[in-house]
Amino acid sequence: MSGDRRLTWYRQMVEIRLFEDKVQELFMQGRIEGTTHLCQGQEAVSVGAVSALRDDDYLTITYRGHGHALARGMSMTAAFGELMGLTSGCCRGVGGSMHLTDFSRGLIGAFAIVGAGLPVAVGAAMSSKLRGSDAAALTFFGDGATNIGTFHEALNMASVWKAPVVFVIENNLYGEYSPVRDTTPVDDLADRAKAHGMPGVVVDGQDIGAVHQAVSEALARGRAGDGPTLIEAKTYRYRGHSRTDPAKYRKPGELEQWRERDPITLLGAELAAAGLLDEAAQKALHDEVQQQVDDAADEAAQAPVITLEEVEDYVYAH
Amino acid sequence: MSGDRRLTWYRQMVEIRLFEDKVQELFMQGRIEGTTHLCQGQEAVSVGAVSALRDDDYLTITYRGHGHALARGMSMTAAFGELMGLTSGCCRGVGGSMHLTDFSRGLIGAFAIVGAGLPVAVGAAMSSKLRGSDAAALTFFGDGATNIGTFHEALNMASVWKAPVVFVIENNLYGEYSPVRDTTPVDDLADRAKAHGMPGVVVDGQDIGAVHQAVSEALARGRAGDGPTLIEAKTYRYRGHSRTDPAKYRKPGELEQWRERDPITLLGAELAAAGLLDEAAQKALHDEVQQQVDDAADEAAQAPVITLEEVEDYVYAH
Amino acid sequence: MSTRTEGAVAEPEAGTVELSYREAINAALADELASDPTTLLMGEDVATAGGVFKTNEGLSDTFGTDRIRNTPICENGFMGVALGMAVTGLRPIVEIMFSDFLPTAADAIVNELPKFRFMSGGQCEVPVTVRAIGGGTGRFGTQHSATGESWYMGLPGLKVATAGTPGSAYSVLRAAIRSNDPVIFFEHKGLYGRKGPVVRGDGGISPLGDAAVLREGSDVTIVATLLMLDRALAAAEQLAGDGIDAEVVELRWLRPFDVDSVQASLAKTKRLLIAEEQVHVAGWGASLISELTLRGWRWDNAPHVVSLPDHLLIPYSPSLEDALIPSAERIAAEARAAVGK
Amino acid sequence: MSTRTEGAVAEPEAGTVELSYREAINAALADELASDPTTLLMGEDVATAGGVFKTNEGLSDTFGTDRIRNTPICENGFMGVALGMAVTGLRPIVEIMFSDFLPTAADAIVNELPKFRFMSGGQCEVPVTVRAIGGGTGRFGTQHSATGESWYMGLPGLKVATAGTPGSAYSVLRAAIRSNDPVIFFEHKGLYGRKGPVVRGDGGISPLGDAAVLREGSDVTIVATLLMLDRALAAAEQLAGDGIDAEVVELRWLRPFDVDSVQASLAKTKRLLIAEEQVHVAGWGASLISELTLRGWRWDNAPHVVSLPDHLLIPYSPSLEDALIPSAERIAAEARAAVGK
Numbered sequence A, B: 001m002s003g004d005r006r007l008t009w010y011r012q013m014v015e016i017r018l019f020e021d022k023v024q025e026l027f028m029q030g031r032i033e034g035t036t037h038l039c040q041g042q043e044a045v046s047v048g049a050v051s052a053l054r055d056d057d058y059l060t061i062t063y064r065g066h067g068h069a070l071a072r073g074m075s076m077t078a079a080f081g082e083l084m085g086l087t088s089g090c091c092r093g094v095g096g097s098m099h100l101t102d103f104s105r106g107l108i109g110a111f112a113i114v115g116a117g118l119p120v121a122v123g124a125a126m127s128s129k130l131r132g133s134d135a136a137a138l139t140f141f142g143d144g145a146t147n148i149g150t151f152h153e154a155l156n157m158a159s160v161w162k163a164p165v166v167f168v169i170e171n172n173l174y175g176e177y178s179p180v181r182d183t184t185p186v187d188d189l190a191d192r193a194k195a196h197g198m199p200g201v202v203v204d205g206q207d208i209g210a211v212h213q214a215v216s217e218a219l220a221r222g223r224a225g226d227g228p229t230l231i232e233a234k235t236y237r238y239r240g241h242s243r244t245d246p247a248k249y250r251k252p253g254e255l256e257q258w259r260e261r262d263p264i265t266l267l268g269a270e271l272a273a274a275g276l277l278d279e280a281a282q283k284a285l286h287d288e289v290q291q292q293v294d295d296a297a298d299e300a301a302q303a304p305v306i307t308l309e310e311v312e313d314y315v316y317a318h
Numbered sequence C, D: 001m002s003t004r005t006e007g008a009v010a011e012p013e014a015g016t017v018e019l020s021y022r023e024a025i026n027a028a029l030a031d032e033l034a035s036d037p038t039t040l041l042m043g044e045d046v047a048t049a050g051g052v053f054k055t056n057e058g059l060s061d062t063f064g065t066d067r068i069r070n071t072p073i074c075e076n077g078f079m080g081v082a083l084g085m086a087v088t089g090l091r092p093i094v095e096i097m098f099s100d101f102l103p104t105a106a107d108a109i110v111n112e113l114p115k116f117r118f119m120s121g122g123q124c125e126v127p128v129t130v131r132a133i134g135g136g137t138g139r140f141g142t143q144h145s146a147t148g149e150s151w152y153m154g155l156p157g158l159k160v161a162t163a164g165t166p167g168s169a170y171s172v173l174r175a176a177i178r179s180n181d182p183v184i185f186f187e188h189k190g191l192y193g194r195k196g197p198v199v200r201g202d203g204g205i206s207p208l209g210d211a212a213v214l215r216e217g218s219d220v221t222i223v224a225t226l227l228m229l230d231r232a233l234a235a236a237e238q239l240a241g242d243g244i245d246a247e248v249v250e251l252r253w254l255r256p257f258d259v260d261s262v263q264a265s266l267a268k269t270k271r272l273l274i275a276e277e278q279v280h281v282a283g284w285g286a287s288l289i290s291e292l293t294l295r296g297w298r299w300d301n302a303p304h305v306v307s308l309p310d311h312l313l314i315p316y317s318p319s320l321e322d323a324l325i326p327s328a329e330r331i332a333a334e335a336r337a338a339v340g341k
């Protein structure tokens, strides 16, 4: 793995972390309304996986998808703008926090209905296959989504059709307020792959190199015509499920324990040890990104809101 | 296993076989309208499994449920009457061929929507558990049903709640016109149990003793509070999927091959060898049952059709 | 089998109390759970932190997690579980976190719950109550803002109810839970903080099916549900200032459909205004106008409708959401147009 | 991305031919599949034995099983797959074997297909055509007899179409497949054997959204869809015998909703009869009456409706099914009542 790539990863993870912190701040100030689902702590999954994609690959994400959209190259301004409901947003403020979408980057959908994105990713993968392209599709979803029918329906179809798609479970130990063990009777969600005749891979979601490696292999497998792969990345969300959830349902000490394996700290230590980015440089980078985040939020906020006349064109293509 | 029980099984299987043959005949004559889904060849599954149930256990079946209803003790007259749409039917002719239901026997539903019966059986099992009873539930469905979301949703809930329910897949190798291998990427459907942390058992669906044994153990497990079991019975349907389907999609010789392992013939040979029922006695029994079938059909046909006024009471309980 | 089982627990004292819409739902649940040990509440995170909208505060402590049961995320699956429970002696109440998720459970809602008793030839009863939490103004975006109230009103075998005030929330929800048929009860998440008088206790249970005249008036009949009912009442206050006397009818039940009450009001006011937080086509408002017409009403004064536009969806954009969901002012303005003032 | 891709294959010769409703569907599919290589048909057993209702006879031989694709049993799943294909360059046609299974796919139908373009801020088009096969008279019982035609007409972003004759089946289905928006096209399984004239070829494609006057008349306007349209035409013949001149309007599109055509006919006949194989409440008939009323129509002659009863479901019992589904005779009788003869 080249040092450069890890430096890019490091920066992207910091960007996502500080972006999400800013979102929380703006939400508390009422400058972002409705709801937010943040991904602090899970940055290695989005950045590690998305960096394995080709530009022509397809991607679907969920309501907890800010980090994934940024990892795919969406500008912070477009993301902030969307969350603020302004025309500076990637969907011009129509979609909001749960629907960051960018077809120009193959980010074909962000789903607010649990499980709904999986069949869509299978469809994109099959479309690519039928059109003779070797572009693949990757879909992110959570541990809780593995209990809804569409998860299994999507894996089953992908497997019988050998669709070039990679299913990535971000197992952050909770589906909303419910610990996985209360809703799901298996230890490793990756084991569910066997029910659909495909490989299931468990990966440390805090280790970005491991995530990148696993996803790269799965994508290669899909492009080669060998079908889909299910990857379970074990990770953790530092924030509550959404909005102002205090997450009282956590086990005592659990959060602190996970913070000790913070993905940014882990990669930072690796980079420092490799002499690629020392503590001072990391600190400087954080400050720089913080500035970038604040500027992006300010810039996004300048845009006007869309008019009713404009959104009318978004209902039907005709 | 006592000889008596096997004699009962033998008779029940013959009853089902000849009942279904008669249904086909009546359908061709237009005395049964709409559609029929017959189960000739699968008799060992319904009789073997249902005979393991207690009177207070719950049962759900599908549109292909005539044999299962008879095995549970429904009279042929009530079954024929339902198929003919007359008040002699178990649902007074309102349900029809796909909905043989008999609450007096714990047969709480026959489902025409693939997969829909599974969660209902889980609900009945949980109801029994919450009410402090040790009655269990058993639900029959087909191989094709293991591809729809509700199958997985039901298994998942049953497992996390340790519901006393037994899931019985009748794998007759086809979902409508599609061979299992075209729609399902696993060899043994019972393997899907692993995705839900429960035991999966493969059983020879033509061997009634084996079916009975497997289901008995699963029921005991459920009553003991150890949760659900998924059982896959490998079997075959002699007739097409429904109505007049000629089943041209079969592999050549496949039907003949399966007929060599006909469940009635197999048990008949066992009974003859054990000196419990020789060929002559079997022939006599067939003739007797044929008479019983013809009489039941005639008797059922005598009943009037229900009036609109009467069915109005069936819409709302108020 | 599913006839109600009176529990040992004594009924709470009757009497009028001031409760929020959220507290009224909570009280209705608590009182029914206490009065009948066969009732239970299930859904996603219903037992944790009082539920996502805090309507279930304290219930799991009082009734335990067997009866206040968290489910995995699988609406169609646990709706089917509720059906299985209902036909075997229990009376489940199912919480659907957002009405937008009802379609996820639509097979159970359309093909099973309303048809189960019928197809069996009347062998069973299906006492399932579905609590669906819907509605806009929360900036939840296109997939989390539907009221869903009219989606299932065309299904014989089902009953459909709504509540627009704390008082109706308590009385209608209790009536729904006591029904031996499947009922979908619609709540509006924009109303949870709204306070109002509630007649608590068995005396507060309203007759199943009845609409309610929440404000008497002689100039125009405003028919509404959920948040629109709340805003119609506010509009009526504004109109009173202009000397317009509006009657406000809450359509608490869409199935059975209480056309009689509306017709009676209309006979008095001669003018109809429908306020609905949904597209008018295929909704209860259109059905109401049709039913009245079929009964021979001549519309010498054409009816007026305030609703969501037929050619748009609800966007996240807060200012646009506000522009689309009818306000009290818009309702009042349309009422003025209806009376020609 | 999803604009149509003209294929190498030449368009079939235009010209009027006599086809069955089933053959007309087959021809529409064949002609669209031939004209655009990005189209494909998917669903349960669509490629085997010509499909369960034999509408796809020969298609898999001509276009191969990549484009005529059998799916596992998972309606919501493959509806989502179709969505993914549609936003990445293909134009899928999805067959739903019975309209009753649409609720199984309702999340995709209600929350995804109609909203996908909107939520993205207009970044994509969603050219998905859903063929839903519904309707009664087949003795298929309570869970296999719904027309479902009005279930989704209240969803902005979606288009809803129906066909009651071979001619409309061909022309409307082709128009639906060419739409760059999601369309649910409803077929009636009781009509597959019915024969009629079809204008085959591009010239036979009817404008999207238009209702069609299939029989001109001056005494009463009968509006119908699917099987009821077929029976309304038969009723009109009976009425002609009695000197009653009925105009028959086929409401081929429910969304967009062609109220103009009905109003134009009504302006001429002054009398309206709606024939629908569904409960009237929440259906297109109720919406039609409401829309006309809102446009100021006074109903000096109250509208008449023939529909399924509001308090019953379709039973298997053949004689009861026949009693419930409106016959040509019932439609004719109601028309006589409407004109007062």
Ligand SMILES: Cc1ncc(C[n+]2csc(CCOP(=O)(O)OP(=O)(O)O)c2C)c(N)n1
Pocket (backbone or CB within 6 Å): A037, A064, A112, A113, A114, A141, A142, A143, A144, A145, A146, A170, A172, A174, A175, A176, A241, C044, C073, C075, C097, C101, C104
């Ligand atoms: C069909 C459906 N049911 C319920 C919800 C409400 N909901 C939103 S997120 C969520 C939890 C999902 O958990 P998980 O899949 O683990 O993803 P995470 O939020 O942890 O990233 C639930 C229940 C929904 N959006 N869709």
Ligand SMILES: Cc1ncc(C[n+]2csc(CCOP(=O)(O)OP(=O)(O)O)c2C)c(N)n1
Pocket (backbone or CB within 6 Å): B037, B064, B112, B113, B114, B141, B142, B143, B144, B145, B146, B170, B172, B174, B175, B176, B241, D044, D073, D075, D097, D101, D104
């Ligand atoms: C949700 C749903 N989709 C499709 C159908 C149509 N259908 C009826 S039976 C059947 C095949 C089911 O196959 P399997 O589960 O193997 O049961 P079998 O008929 O072989 O007993 C299908 C597709 C249905 N009834 N319900």
Ligand SMILES: [Mg+2]
Pocket (backbone or CB within 6 Å): A142, A143, A144, A170, A171, A172, A173, A174, A175, A176
């Ligand atoms: Mg999670």
Ligand SMILES: [Mg+2]
Pocket (backbone or CB within 6 Å): B142, B143, B144, B170, B171, B172, B173, B174, B175, B176
């Ligand atoms: Mg099968």
